[in-house]
Amino acid sequence: MEEALFGSSPPRSFNVPPALVDLENYASGFSGNLKIERLTFIANHCPRLRFDALLLALEYVKEHTMNCALYSSIHGMMSRTSSENRALRGNDPDVAGIRERVVPPFDTEWFERTKAAAAANLEKLERELLLYRSNNFKTNIQNCLEAIAQHHLSVGDTSNALKCFLKLKDQNATKEELVQLSLNLIKVNVYATNWMCVHEEALDAKQTITLAEEGVSDDMKGHLQKLQAAIGLACFVQGKYEQAADTFLKIEYDFFDYPEVMSSGCLTSYAVLSALASYNREQLKTGLLSNSSFKPFLQCEPQLSEAVQNCCKAEYASALQILHGIKERFLIDIYLSARTNELFEMIETRGFVLYVYPYSRLDMRQMADDFNISLEELQTKIINLIKSRKIQGRIDDVQKILCFPEYSEEAEINRLYKLIDELHYTVRAALMREIVRRSGLGVKVSYIQIYFVTYI
Template sequence: MDDQALNHWEEKLKRGEVVVTEGYISNYAGRTQVDRLLLIGDTCQPLAVEALKLAVNLLKKSSDVPRYKQAVATLASIDPSDPDSRTDEEWVDRVLRKVASETEKYEAQLKSYKHNLIKESIRMGHEDLGNHYYASGDLSSAFKSYSRMRDFCTAPKHILDMSLQIIKVCIEQGNYMSVQSHIMKIRNLLRTPEEEADLAPKLAVATGLSHLATGNFKDAAKTFLECPNTLGNSWNEVISSNDVAIYGGLCALASMNRPQLKSEVLENNVFRNFLELEPHIRRAITFFYSAKYNACLSILQTYRNDYLLDIHLQRHVEVIYDLVRSKSIVQYFVPFSTVTLSAMSEAFGTREKEMERELVHMIELGKLEARIDTQNRLVVSKETNPRSSVHNKTLLMAQHYERVARLRLMRMQISLAGIEVKPPKRESVPKGLSFQQVGDIRNSPVIF
């Protein structure tokens, strides 16, 4: 985290506005609570102690010894005097013995089920072992155990449950290729209306996270925008409804134009329920659509440091913000043929020299069709000839139409001349016989 972000959090701490509290973590459940706290502890020094202490307390209620040791070690490097920075060896030994004992128990049960050759029991045995590995923090073993359930699933419901468990593990591992693969498996299964209603929001957010992870902001935006508002807290082991609003809104700002933002975001009755949870996202999108770009960027800048602490959004924040700012500058410049640098710097709340450097960079990358008059301090759009452009498009269209017409006339003449080459017709086979049997009959000698 940069110095600006650190100063932001230090000021909020001094004012007592914040911080990482039970309120933030209460939006989530399961392992993602600890993952998010550990990320804050690793990247934000002002909030690290509080986040790590919460993480240690949560981990001591679980059986995940490796992450407990990780949290304690990080806390000890920041605040060695804190009581929680010392490893509770008694708890560690007790939990390790318990984990080893339960591992032996579940493996013995699974071995017994395999001897009995009852598929349902074997499936449940793999599931119990996978749940045990997942709870103890061994994600790779959990993934293997869940995957082995596939050969013993006897109903579509079993495949659905297995795939959802694997998707949850793969999201934590960052293995989004497997996430997409199991999403496709679920989509190809026959589902009851009740199952469809339960699965639709989970599949939507899982697909959205996979697109977000690869930097495909447009597809991520469309997927989050289509997420049913029945998500609620049904999958807060992975994502919350607030996250859907933030991810969907930011990806839409980065990848959609103004008409799309109006029709697909602001007028989207389903996504509106999510936006109500994060009203600043709605305000930012509304300002962008209303061409109030500086107000939009100011809102995003206010929440930038919060997004830098998000486990899924952190590495995309700078890219998304750059895309939104570049789009804002391009959209601002569209109505003008010439605009002064001072007017643009004032419109975007920055100094003239910084604005000039930014515009030069955008022109070099081909994002802005303009040139800069450094003597008169003007930004001038490149001259275009709309009449010539229309003529060129018309000529290309006429050439395409002529070529298609010639090909169709040629085909008609070939057909009328009877020189068309047709593929041989497939011979019909009498009912009850195969092609091999027909060939044998034809090749057999005829006896009178």
């Protein structure tokens, strides 16, 4: 269990100062198993936040779950962390600033009581399920299966929880029950990182709501926002940033409440970084800044809002500076951490491409000043962009000028005429082939010819 939580190999560590992260406030935006996963992720990757993150996780496990194995694992990790901190204090800069913390005693009474209660509860539910099945009480069977699934989630058995929820799909249910079941399946698949299943299940449930009668209730609107968030997250973790941005930006602030998977702050971070990495300036203005339903999310995150505004004004250096200033927030996020550098690089690259777009000749010294980087570093980046064909240009290394080929309207028209002729030829050939096939004018091979070709 501990290996699953903290990894079998040494993880990458981030030196995140505790003063920059209000860990308790961050954790309050989540609930369920994913809250524990997020806290243990922080403990695994941020030495200076490890003890506090483990303490919050331990308290949550004890108060809201029956997962005795996880309680024991986290408590053991806390004890080892405390011992390591005492040994390294004064030598390792990552732990030198951490004050001595007292590990709470292992609650043996809670452990034994909860372990016995979990076993008794599962046995009771399984007996009830057998009784209901023998009497064919369909509604009771559904309720009992869901109770068993929730029990498995409480003790950390994601695999059996998923099996129980899947059994419920075979039962006839109302529209509301189907949507709620889909949300449960999405939640479990998020825990298990089955992103294709998350995406497909969310799309199916969204279609169920869309095909419903008009006048959808507020509860259904809330479910719809959760489904949008699940689709966006599935796209985001698979690197489909433009699709993720398109999906996230359709979410309405007034109906969004999804602590089992993500907080509103996390959603804003995912949406803004995805948009900055994949949208042009016009899309940022219309799709993000002028988006009335998403504007409240941005208002709650003024730094991200300022970064978007700077990108819209082509002030890329200022935008990147703001993002680097809050990078620690991204590094402690379980889904964003591994993608932060990639997204920052994509945002910087998009900034370069959009910056040079209006020019035929560009002084690279001025561009280096605007992006607040050295001329040598800028030149290296521009060369890489030219090699990858993201910029069509060449560098005058003596004058430090970036030159672009002049646009020729006549050459472009000739290219389009040639392309049209090729398309006409392809379409005519395809149509002729289909006409010949339908008319039965094809040359048929006789059995003698087949025999001759086969045995020659």
